[in-house]
Amino acid sequence: MTPRTIEEAAELANRIETQLNQVLIGQPAVTRQVMLALITGGHVLIEGVPGLGKTLLARSLARVLELDFQRIQFTPDLMPSDVTGHVLFDSQTGDFRVRKGPAFTNLLLADEINRAPAKTQAALLEVMQERQITIEGETFELDPPFVVLATQNPLDQEGTYPLPEAELDRFLFKILIDYPELEDETRMVEMVLDGSLPDSLDAEQLTPVTNAEGILALAHQAEAVILDRAIIDYILRLVRATREHPSLIQGGGPRASIALARTAKTQALLAGRDFVIPDDIKQVAPPVLRHRLRLGVDADIEGQTVESVLEQLLEQVEAPRQ
Amino acid sequence: MDLNRINARLAPRSCWQAVDFGTRLYRRWWRQGALVWLVFTALPFALLAGYGAATRSVWPMLVFWWLKPLWERPLLAFYSRALFGDYPSPWTLLRTFRSYGVNGLAGQLTWRRLSPMRGFLTGVWQLEGSKGDKASGRLSVLLRPPSQRAGTLTLTVLTLEHLMTVALVVLAITLVPWQFNLEFSVWFQEQSRLQWAFANLAWYLVLMVTEPLYVATSFALYLNQRTWLEGWDLQLGLTRIGERRRRAGRGGAALLVLLALFSAAPHPAEAQAGQPESRLKRDAAQSLLPPVESGRSDFSRDNGATESASTDKDAPKQQALDLLASDTFMPFEERQDRRLRESLRDDDNDSWWRDLLKKLLERDRDNSDRDDPLSIPDTVVEGMGYLLLLVLLGVILALILQRLPGGLARRRRGPEMPVNVAGLDTRADSLPADLNQALDDELARGDIRAALALLLRDGLITLFQRHPTPLTAGATEQDCLRAYRRLLGDAPVVAWLADLIDAWTRTAWAHRPSDREWVRALRDRWGELRPALTGRAPS
Known part of the structure; x- marks a missing residue:
C-alpha cells in the first residue's frame, strides 16, 4: 500500500x-x-x-x-x-x-x-x-x-x-x-x-x-509537512539551551536541531496532521536528544540525570510564540 | 615497695594523661615487656596454633584469646615492680607466679572475662591481694569518679590489635612471592594451612606489642585512680618533707602546718575505708609511716624547742609552703576559666550590642545605674532581648520550612500563572477592556489569528483564575488542555477549550485560518460559559 x-x-x-x-x-x-x-x-x-x-x-x-x-x-x-x-x-x-x-x-x-x-x-x-x-x-x-x-x-x-x-x-x-x-x-x-x-x-x-x-x-x-518558522525557532532555543545548561557539559549540536525538525514532521504525519505543533517537538525531544547530551560530574553526584535535565528544559524553554 | 623509689612523679592526672603515662612506661621497658610476653606465651601459643593448624579448627586460638588475663598477669607484675625500681627477670616472674598470678584469676577467666575494665581492675587482685567482699569493696571504690576510661582504653587497644593484625597480613601478602599462593581475594573462601598459620602468627606478633601496652596503660590508670582517691602524692610529699626535716633536725612547726594542710587533702579516709591490707599499700605504708612517725617525734621535739627558739618558727613553715607550691610537687594542670560576663566587663571596646548583652547578663546584679534618668529600664532591655530571640527563632524556622520539599510557604501560595503560556501573553492586564469589541475589530480586519489569540488568552486567564493549575512557561496549548482535562474532566468549558485550541493550532501552525463564523461561534459559547467562571460575561 x-x-x-x-x-x-x-x-x-x-x-x-x-x-x-x-x-x-x-x-x-x-x-x-x-x-x-x-x-x-x-x-x-x-x-x-x-x-x-x-x-x-x-x-x-x-x-x-x-x-x-x-x-x-x-x-x-x-x-x-x-x-x-x-x-x-x-x-x-x-x-x-x-x-x-x-x-x-x-x-x-x-x-x-x-x-x-x-x-x-x-x-x-x-x-x-x-x-x-x-x-x-x-x-x-x-x-x-x-x-x-x-x-x-x-x-x-x-x-x-x-x-x-x-x-x-x-x-x-x-x-x-x-x-x-x-x-x-x-x-x-x-x-x-x-x-x-x-x-x-x-x-x-x-x-x-x-x-x-x-x-x-x-x-x-x-x-x-508544514513546519512553521516559530517552531524552528523553538527547536533552536531548546537545543541551544542544552548547550548553556549548567548541569550539562555537552549539549546538542546542529545535527540535533535538524534531527528534531525532521522527526517532528514525521511525528505530525503519524498523528494525521500536515503541520507540526510544539507538542510534536516535546514528544520527540527526549529520544532525539538524550544520547547527545553529557551530564556534568557535579550534576551526576547531585542525582540528576539527562532525562531530568531534559524534562526541566522542556518546562523552562518558552513555547513558541505566534 | 617503697614509694620513695618510684621512677615517676606521682600526681593526680586526667585519665588521658594517665594513659599517656602508661604508654611511656611501655616505651621505657618495651624490650623487657616483650620478653616477658614471649617467655610466658610462646610455648602455649605454638602448641595451640600448631594444633589448630593441624586440625583446621578455630577453638585453640579462641582458647589462647580467652586466657589473655592469665598472660597479662606477669606483665603487670613486671610493670608494677619496675615502676618502683625493682626489675624482676622473666625467670623470677615465672618462679614466683603463684604469689601474684593466682588470686582472682578464676573470676577473670570466667564471668569477668568479657569485662571492659579487665586491665584496670586486675591490680585489685594481683597487687592488693584482695579477696571476696574486700575485693568487691575495693572495686566499688576504684570505680568511683573521677572517670577512669578503662572501658574506652580496652576497646581502643582491641581495635588497634585488629587493625594491626589485618595490616600486617595485607602487608605480608603483598610481599610474599606468588608461588606461595597467598591470594587475599580468596582469603575468606578458601584458606590453606599456610594462610591459617600465617594469620595466627601475625596476630601473635601484634599481641606482643599491644598486650604489654594494654597492661602498662591500664596499670597507669589504676595508679592514677588511687592517687586521686588516696592522695598518694601528698603522702609522698609529706614523707619527703619529714625526711628533710629529720635530717635537718628541726621542723616541728612545719610539720604542724603540713598536717593541718594534709587534713584537707582529697579523700584519703574514703579510700582507706575499703582499703585491704594490700601488698602495695602495706609496702607503701611501711615506707611512709616511719618518717611520719619520726616527723611527729621531731614535731614534739620542735614544739618544745619553739618556746625557746621563737625566731626560727616561721622558717620551716615557709620551707614547707615553698615545697608544696613548687612545680615539681603538685598539680601540673592549669586551667583558665574566663566567663563571658567577666570578659564583657573587661572589654573597653564597647558597642551597642555589647551594652545590650551586658545589661541582659548583669540585669540582676548591677543595679547601680537604676537611678540614672537616662538609663534604659530593665524591662525594656529584657523585652528587647526576648524580641531579638523570637526574631532569630522565626528566621531559623522560616529557613527550615523553605528548605522542606514542598515548603509551607509554597503550599500556601499555590501555583502561579506564568506570564506566557503557549506563546501567548497571559497577563490579565494585557487584555483589552472590551474583549468582544476587540475581537470583532480583528475579525473585521480579517485577522483570524489575532481574534483566536484574544479568545484563547481570555479563556486561559479566566480558567486559571478560577481553577489554578501548575503551568510552566514551556507549556503548550495541548499541555493546557491536558491540564484542564485532568482537572475538570469533560466539563463544557473543556470541550470549548479543545475546539478553540484546535482552531488556534490550525491557524497558527498550519497557516489555515479558521472560518470567521466558527470563531464567532466560539466567542458566543465563551460568552455563555464565562459567567459561570467569573460571574460576568466578557465585556
Missing part, C-alpha cells in the same frame, strides 16, 4: 504499529519511536536489558514492511570486513570477487554494538552516515530504506567499548526499552501459554502491511 494523502499515511502507520504491537507487548512507545526513525530515515540505538524483544522487534519490522533483514552479533573479535564485506579470490575463475557483508540490507540489527572494538564500530557508523560501502575501491550504494537498529545493554559494561559522542550523534534516536507493565506482562504470558503468541523470535504470523516503496512514500509525505 502506498499512501497518497495524510489520512492514508496515518492509517498505514497505524496499521504497521498495530501489527508490531501484537508481538511486542506493552511497548507502544518503542514501536512508535522505531516507526518514526524508520520513516525519517534515521538509525536507532536501543538500550535495554536482554530479553525485552529487541531482536523480535527488528524481525517483526522486517516482516511487516517486507524489508531485507540482517543481524550482526557484535563481539570483541569482529572485524570491519565482517560488517561491510570483503574481496575473495575465486580459484575457479582466477579472479577476485566481492563478497558483500551483512550491511547490505534494509534493516540491520547490530546487537550489542558496544562489544566490538572502535575500529569495527567506526566501519558500521561510516556506512550509517554515508549509506554506501566501499570495498577495495569499489563503492556500492545501499538500497533505501537503510536503517540500523543497534542495541546495547546498560548493565553489563565490562569488556565493552562505549561509543564516542561523535558516533552517538549519528543515531537519530536513542530509545530506552524497559520492562513491560504488570498488566502487559500478564497478557504476554497468557498469550504465549495459549499459543497466540509464539515463544520464539518467529515473526511469520505477522501480515505484511507495506514494503520499501510504502515506507519511502511515507518519508516523502513527511517531508511535505
Whole structure:
C-alpha cells in the first residue's frame, strides 16, 4: 500500500504499529519511536536489558514492511570486513570477487554494538552516515530504506567499548526499552501459554502491511509537512539551551536541531496532521536528544540525570510564540 | 615497695594523661615487656596454633584469646615492680607466679572475662591481694569518679590489635612471592594451612606489642585512680618533707602546718575505708609511716624547742609552703576559666550590642545605674532581648520550612500563572477592556489569528483564575488542555477549550485560518460559559 494523502499515511502507520504491537507487548512507545526513525530515515540505538524483544522487534519490522533483514552479533573479535564485506579470490575463475557483508540490507540489527572494538564500530557508523560501502575501491550504494537498529545493554559494561559522542550523534534516536507493565506482562504470558503468541523470535504470523516503496512514500509525505518558522525557532532555543545548561557539559549540536525538525514532521504525519505543533517537538525531544547530551560530574553526584535535565528544559524553554 | 623509689612523679592526672603515662612506661621497658610476653606465651601459643593448624579448627586460638588475663598477669607484675625500681627477670616472674598470678584469676577467666575494665581492675587482685567482699569493696571504690576510661582504653587497644593484625597480613601478602599462593581475594573462601598459620602468627606478633601496652596503660590508670582517691602524692610529699626535716633536725612547726594542710587533702579516709591490707599499700605504708612517725617525734621535739627558739618558727613553715607550691610537687594542670560576663566587663571596646548583652547578663546584679534618668529600664532591655530571640527563632524556622520539599510557604501560595503560556501573553492586564469589541475589530480586519489569540488568552486567564493549575512557561496549548482535562474532566468549558485550541493550532501552525463564523461561534459559547467562571460575561 502506498499512501497518497495524510489520512492514508496515518492509517498505514497505524496499521504497521498495530501489527508490531501484537508481538511486542506493552511497548507502544518503542514501536512508535522505531516507526518514526524508520520513516525519517534515521538509525536507532536501543538500550535495554536482554530479553525485552529487541531482536523480535527488528524481525517483526522486517516482516511487516517486507524489508531485507540482517543481524550482526557484535563481539570483541569482529572485524570491519565482517560488517561491510570483503574481496575473495575465486580459484575457479582466477579472479577476485566481492563478497558483500551483512550491511547490505534494509534493516540491520547490530546487537550489542558496544562489544566490538572502535575500529569495527567506526566501519558500521561510516556506512550509517554515508549509506554506501566501499570495498577495495569499489563503492556500492545501499538500497533505501537503510536503517540500523543497534542495541546495547546498560548493565553489563565490562569488556565493552562505549561509543564516542561523535558516533552517538549519528543515531537519530536513542530509545530506552524497559520492562513491560504488570498488566502487559500478564497478557504476554497468557498469550504465549495459549499459543497466540509464539515463544520464539518467529515473526511469520505477522501480515505484511507495506514494503520499501510504502515506507519511502511515507518519508516523502513527511517531508511535505508544514513546519512553521516559530517552531524552528523553538527547536533552536531548546537545543541551544542544552548547550548553556549548567548541569550539562555537552549539549546538542546542529545535527540535533535538524534531527528534531525532521522527526517532528514525521511525528505530525503519524498523528494525521500536515503541520507540526510544539507538542510534536516535546514528544520527540527526549529520544532525539538524550544520547547527545553529557551530564556534568557535579550534576551526576547531585542525582540528576539527562532525562531530568531534559524534562526541566522542556518546562523552562518558552513555547513558541505566534 | 617503697614509694620513695618510684621512677615517676606521682600526681593526680586526667585519665588521658594517665594513659599517656602508661604508654611511656611501655616505651621505657618495651624490650623487657616483650620478653616477658614471649617467655610466658610462646610455648602455649605454638602448641595451640600448631594444633589448630593441624586440625583446621578455630577453638585453640579462641582458647589462647580467652586466657589473655592469665598472660597479662606477669606483665603487670613486671610493670608494677619496675615502676618502683625493682626489675624482676622473666625467670623470677615465672618462679614466683603463684604469689601474684593466682588470686582472682578464676573470676577473670570466667564471668569477668568479657569485662571492659579487665586491665584496670586486675591490680585489685594481683597487687592488693584482695579477696571476696574486700575485693568487691575495693572495686566499688576504684570505680568511683573521677572517670577512669578503662572501658574506652580496652576497646581502643582491641581495635588497634585488629587493625594491626589485618595490616600486617595485607602487608605480608603483598610481599610474599606468588608461588606461595597467598591470594587475599580468596582469603575468606578458601584458606590453606599456610594462610591459617600465617594469620595466627601475625596476630601473635601484634599481641606482643599491644598486650604489654594494654597492661602498662591500664596499670597507669589504676595508679592514677588511687592517687586521686588516696592522695598518694601528698603522702609522698609529706614523707619527703619529714625526711628533710629529720635530717635537718628541726621542723616541728612545719610539720604542724603540713598536717593541718594534709587534713584537707582529697579523700584519703574514703579510700582507706575499703582499703585491704594490700601488698602495695602495706609496702607503701611501711615506707611512709616511719618518717611520719619520726616527723611527729621531731614535731614534739620542735614544739618544745619553739618556746625557746621563737625566731626560727616561721622558717620551716615557709620551707614547707615553698615545697608544696613548687612545680615539681603538685598539680601540673592549669586551667583558665574566663566567663563571658567577666570578659564583657573587661572589654573597653564597647558597642551597642555589647551594652545590650551586658545589661541582659548583669540585669540582676548591677543595679547601680537604676537611678540614672537616662538609663534604659530593665524591662525594656529584657523585652528587647526576648524580641531579638523570637526574631532569630522565626528566621531559623522560616529557613527550615523553605528548605522542606514542598515548603509551607509554597503550599500556601499555590501555583502561579506564568506570564506566557503557549506563546501567548497571559497577563490579565494585557487584555483589552472590551474583549468582544476587540475581537470583532480583528475579525473585521480579517485577522483570524489575532481574534483566536484574544479568545484563547481570555479563556486561559479566566480558567486559571478560577481553577489554578501548575503551568510552566514551556507549556503548550495541548499541555493546557491536558491540564484542564485532568482537572475538570469533560466539563463544557473543556470541550470549548479543545475546539478553540484546535482552531488556534490550525491557524497558527498550519497557516489555515479558521472560518470567521466558527470563531464567532466560539466567542458566543465563551460568552455563555464565562459567567459561570467569573460571574460576568466578557465585556
